[in-house]
Amino acid sequence: MTRNISAEEMARQREFAQKCAELFGENPPIAHVHTFGCQQNVSDGEKIKGMLAEIGYGLTDSPDGADLVIFNTCAVRENAEDRVFGNLGSLKHEKERNPAMIIAVCGCMVEQGHITEKIRRSYPHVDLIFGTNALYRLPELIYGQLSDRKREICVPDGDVISEGIPILRESKIKASVPIMYGCNNFCSYCIVPYVRGRERSRKPSDIIEEIKSVLADGAREILLLGQNVNSYGKELGTSFSELLREINALDGEFRICYMSSHPRDFTKELIDTIAECEKVTRHFHLPVQSGSDRILGLMNRHYTRDDYLRIVEYIREKVPGAAITSDIIVGFPGETYEDFRETLSLIEEVRFDSLYTFIYSSRKGTKAAEMDDPITDEEKGKWFRELLDVQGRIGKDMYEKYIGQTLRVLCDGTGRTQSDLLTGRTPQDVIVDFEGDKSLIGKFVNVKIEEALIWAVKGKLVDG
Numbered sequence: 001m002t003r004n005i006s007a008e009e010m011a012r013q014r015e016f017a018q019k020c021a022e023l024f025g026e027n028p029p030i031a032h033v034h035t036f037g038c039q040q041n042v043s044d045g046e047k048i049k050g051m052l053a054e055i056g057y058g059l060t061d062s063p064d065g066a067d068l069v070i071f072n073t074c075a076v077r078e079n080a081e082d083r084v085f086g087n088l089g090s091l092k093h094e095k096e097r098n099p100a101m102i103i104a105v106c107g108c109m110v111e112q113g114h115i116t117e118k119i120r121r122s123y124p125h126v127d128l129i130f131g132t133n134a135l136y137r138l139p140e141l142i143y144g145q146l147s148d149r150k151r152e153i154c155v156p157d158g159d160v161i162s163e164g165i166p167i168l169r170e171s172k173i174k175a176s177v178p179i180m181y182g183c184n185n186f187c188s189y190c191i192v193p194y195v196r197g198r199e200r201s202r203k204p205s206d207i208i209e210e211i212k213s214v215l216a217d218g219a220r221e222i223l224l225l226g227q228n229v230n231s232y233g234k235e236l237g238t239s240f241s242e243l244l245r246e247i248n249a250l251d252g253e254f255r256i257c258y259m260s261s262h263p264r265d266f267t268k269e270l271i272d273t274i275a276e277c278e279k280v281t282r283h284f285h286l287p288v289q290s291g292s293d294r295i296l297g298l299m300n301r302h303y304t305r306d307d308y309l310r311i312v313e314y315i316r317e318k319v320p321g322a323a324i325t326s327d328i329i330v331g332f333p334g335e336t337y338e339d340f341r342e343t344l345s346l347i348e349e350v351r352f353d354s355l356y357t358f359i360y361s362s363r364k365g366t367k368a369a370e371m372d373d374p375i376t377d378e379e380k381g382k383w384f385r386e387l388l389d390v391q392g393r394i395g396k397d398m399y400e401k402y403i404g405q406t407l408r409v410l411c412d413g414t415g416r417t418q419s420d421l422l423t424g425r426t427p428q429d430v431i432v433d434f435e436g437d438k439s440l441i442g443k444f445v446n447v448k449i450e451e452a453l454i455w456a457v458k459g460k461l462v463d464g
């Protein structure tokens with residue numbers, strides 16, 4: 001059951017923020033927030049920073065000398081967790097030098113009982129642990145730390161939606177807007193459903209209001225976030241298609257992006273909608289994970305290689321010129337070299353514009369963690385490099401196809417290849433560097449593509 005946090009509760013949190021601000025008086029303290037992981041976590045990090053700013057904290061990029069350090073953690077793969085433990089370990093001495101420092105750990109990692117227990121036992125310098133469903137209570141939790149330095153662990157059960165948390169956005173040009181939380185899919189390798197809870201959607205009116213507000217503040221790209229955006233709105237009697245149409249109808253030139261998608265829910269109707277909505281990105285990120293039907297079955301993905309290829313075919317028919325990217329997991333338990341070759345052949349067949357590739361990481365509590373995994377890490381590493389080689393060849397051709405095309409580019413900063421250039425992204429989400437005046441940052445411009453690099457293209461401004 002989803003619990004909507006009431007307006008009264010949110011007002012109570014603002015009172016706690018006010019009380020903290022009064023405690024600080026003339027000397028505002030500084031906080032360091034380190035976010036690991038996906039866009040959803042980055043979005044939570046923006047809320048954490050928004051609440052801290054309201055409480056009265058200044059923000060710093062380094063934990064050195066900070067009064068408050070928050071690690072907003074990710075649990076998707078083991079290496080993300082290892083990095084958090086490494087960071088926590090190195091803060092021990094800092095805390096000895098400055099015992100007043102508050103150290104907090106939040107996010108997906110602490111939703112796992114064994115991790116919270118490990119932090120509790122082995123990292124006594126951590127003062128505060130709070131789960132994703134307690135995020136909105138940060139002002140109260142900080143007030144608790146300031147008034148009584150008792151260690152607190154707050155990881156409540158039960159999925160919540162909380163509207164009205166202040167947000168300090170990383171970018172004025174690109175705004176992330178969560179549309180739903182949690183996941184119901186239970187892919188057998190994935191920890192997300194266990195740490196983010198069941199799928200729940202924000203009301204369309206709350207989403208639209210937030211989008212209107214960021215557009216009024218100058219945002220030109222809206223990134224709609226959810227673990228599986230294609231199943232948005234099921235429990236509210238609406239759909240992702242309907243939401244896209246409503247956002248697309250808002251005034252002004254802006255781009256609509258979304259992540260993540262599940263191929264199972266990527267229907268023809270949704271592709272038709274995207275084809276008709278001119279503001280929606282021409283980039284389809286469709287994680288396939290494997291090209292082997294046997295492995296897809298073990299992964300509990302609910303589609304076959306053929307189903308996936310049919311989706312790709314329909315996208316290419318309805319949205320010509322669209323970029324298609326994907327996620328691949330190498331070395332799923334029981335995967336053989338023959339299964340892996342099926343993945344390679346799928347990649348050759350689809351010719352993805354780019355790929356996010358991962359070596360399987362066993363996650364305690366998931367179904368896959370109980371499966372036999374006889375292949376050595378060394379062997380998996382070899383397969384992984386083979387995959388990178390194959391995609392490396394394909395990816396280069398994919399960028400070359402843009403040469404000679406004039407594309408609408410959202411200029412979002414100074415150049416990635418040279419700091420005296422501008423940079424932006426095409427509707428296919430390809431990075432473009434080009435010459436131009438800095439006043440173009442935050443605007444849409446037309447750029448003629450002239451050169452393909454390995455991970456980007458270079459072009460010439462056609463008009464401002």
Ligand code: 5AD
Nearest residue numbers: 189190287327328329358359360361
């Ligand atoms: N091991 C490796 N990769 C994983 N992903 C999710 N869980 C795991 C895991 N246990 C990858 C999937 C997903 C992406 C966000 O992370 O490819 O699409």
Ligand code: SF4
Nearest residue numbers: 183185186187190192
């Ligand atoms: Fe994990 Fe699958 Fe849900 Fe994505 S759809 S978050 S991979 S369980």
